[in-house]
Amino acid sequence: MNLENISIMKKEGMRKDHEIMVYALSTCIFCKRALTFLDVNHFAYKYLYIDLVPLESKNAIKNELTQRFKENVIFPFMVIDSREHLIGFIETEWKMALGA
Numbered sequence: 001m002n003l004e005n006i007s008i009m010k011k012e013g014m015r016k017d018h019e020i021m022v023y024a025l026s027t028c029i030f031c032k033r034a035l036t037f038l039d040v041n042h043f044a045y046k047y048l049y050i051d052l053v054p055l056e057s058k059n060a061i062k063n064e065l066t067q068r069f070k071e072n073v074i075f076p077f078m079v080i081d082s083r084e085h086l087i088g089f090i091e092t093e094w095k096m097a098l099g100a
Contacts, residue, residue: 006053011035013044018098020045023061023077026052034076034089041100050075 008021020038024031026049038045050058062073065085074087078094086097094100 006048006057008046008048010046011039011044013038014042016044018043019081020098021079022047023050023065023073023075023079024048025050025075028075030089031076033091034078034094037089037091037094037100041098043098043100 020043022031022034022038022045024035024047035047048061050061053061065071065073065077065079069079069085071085071087076087076089078086078097080086080097084097086093
């Protein structure tokens with residue numbers, strides 16, 4: 001996935017036990033809750049507001065995620081350690097997956 005020309009945001013945190021990438025929408029309340037959850041639990045993570053990138057890039061990212069994880073993209077879409085993923089924000093699932 002070519003994200004060279006897209007500015008991925010980075011949040012520092014004390015917990016670096018996982019490499020976390022969140023694909024989100026800037027207007028999505030569940031996405032905001034997910035990012036707040038990561039902040040409150042002091043995780044370091046990266047995120048990208050997919051609705052703020054050019055349409056061509058947005059489609060390429062969604063296609064890549066769909067093909068890679070064999071799942072429809074629902075936001076937020078979190079990729080953990082480049083291997084696992086979670087769709088949507090269900091706090092208990094995020095806690096289990098991240099050991100929070």
